[in-house]
Amino acid sequence: MKIYDSQQKTKREFIPQEKNNVTLYVCGPTVYDDAHLGHAKSALVFDLLCRVLRANGYEVTYARNITDIDDKIIKKAQQENKSIKEITEFYADAYNKEMSKLGVIRPDIEPKATESLDAMIEFIQKLIDANHAYKTEDGDVYFDTSSDNEYLSLSKRVQEEDDKKQRVESSLQKRNSADFALWKSVKDGSVTFDSPYGKGRPGWHLECSAMIEKHLAKPEFKFSVDIHGGGADLLFPHHENEAAQTRCATDHTLAAYWMHNGFVNIDGEKMSKSLGNSFFLKDALREYDGEVLRFYLLSTHYRSNFNFSTVDLELSKKRLDKVYRLKKRLFGLSEANDASEFKDALLEALSDDMNISLALSLIEEMISSANERLDCAGKHKELKKETISNLAFIEDVLGFGVKNPYEYFQSGVDAATKEKLSELISKRDVAKKEKDFATSDKLRDEILAFGVNIMDTPQGTFWEKI
């Protein structure tokens, strides 16, 4: 397996520290609002990574945190006159429900900041003891970036002197402009936690380092985790700061491989509330099947920026439909689990830094070839077995085609409509048998008026929602 490491800026062979076990940590959401397409993209990318690693025979321990301490959460709670807990639980639950509609497998560990305060305070103390952090008169604790000679080695950023001066002047208590808060003193009595440094709240960067050390790191290894992932925007400062903290507080280097997913843009622009073009996942899920969104968001390489458009989303639906039509064609037949050239090729493509485009082209070639051979007369027992097995592999590794094909094509249609459609189709069948094509065409128009397509097959007439 090959992975592009965003620290070394190169694609390299993935070798976990422990022969068959892989630890993966991904920065999850801050739960103060509904998840947007960007959150979905990130969750999907690392879900795919996890599946591909597992398909390669690795045991993966996958952790994704939930940030439930944050100024934005407090603000939201005040706005809605609710408790912090109500807000964080509501949005964490919504996040998980929506991700599950996208076929995202739950991580093995989902640590929360509120449950990791002890670990964070312990972490701060280690940094203070090692002279990598300092307290200020205000009661804040900052990480001293000048004490870490490897600071900025992850993002390869160059610090500007002018900028440095300016910042220092504006914040007299910070020793260096780049120093970031490990503990923020809060005196307004809003939401605070106790610490040896007084009441306050932990800094955002701290939680990931502390939780990784607590849940995933093993003393015998050099790196705390094999792979650390997150959105491209997190590279700096979030991941840079995490890496610095861990380097200075523990015997570990934070991650052996860093992976960053590209951004979701809308109409070529970054999604943001101020631009008014945020696209919430819950809105997209009202219009489209979760699996279509999964296919769409995964259909371009994870490192590329992704430009959302409904035209392309429709295209993804068509592509996924093809998987389901083949599945429908073979529906009810029992599944085998044999090796095939197709499976090997698919896994190889995905194992090359998740080359999804190549993987999808292999799938589409497999579908065409299977359909072509099934079109020819014959029993095709072996072919059917192999094709079903191939489809099952696609379900496992990519999470495409996991539903019952009939339900997939008919989702969002109520029972009464279904009954009506089946009635019309029966009538049309009778008309067709009697070669009364005027009536059968009229009935077809009535059927199409429900927003569905119909297709006549040797097994009978089926309809699909458009």
Add this chain to the structure above:
RNA sequence: GGUGCCAUCGCCAAGUGGUAAGGCCGCAGCCUGCAAAGCUGCUAUCCCCAGUUCAAAUCUGGGUGGCACCUCCA
């Protein structure tokens, strides 16, 4: 301003030194009572210029255009 990424058919998008995957759309055909679905065939020399090489979309240099990050952010 600093740092980095990108530019391949009408659209989406692989390939990164050996002569352009795949999908959508379009056209022609098979199948069909007609459709739909499915299948077959057709459709690009890779932003521009110069260079390296037996060989470049792929490497180097220079343009042009687009994007991202620079301490809120997936």
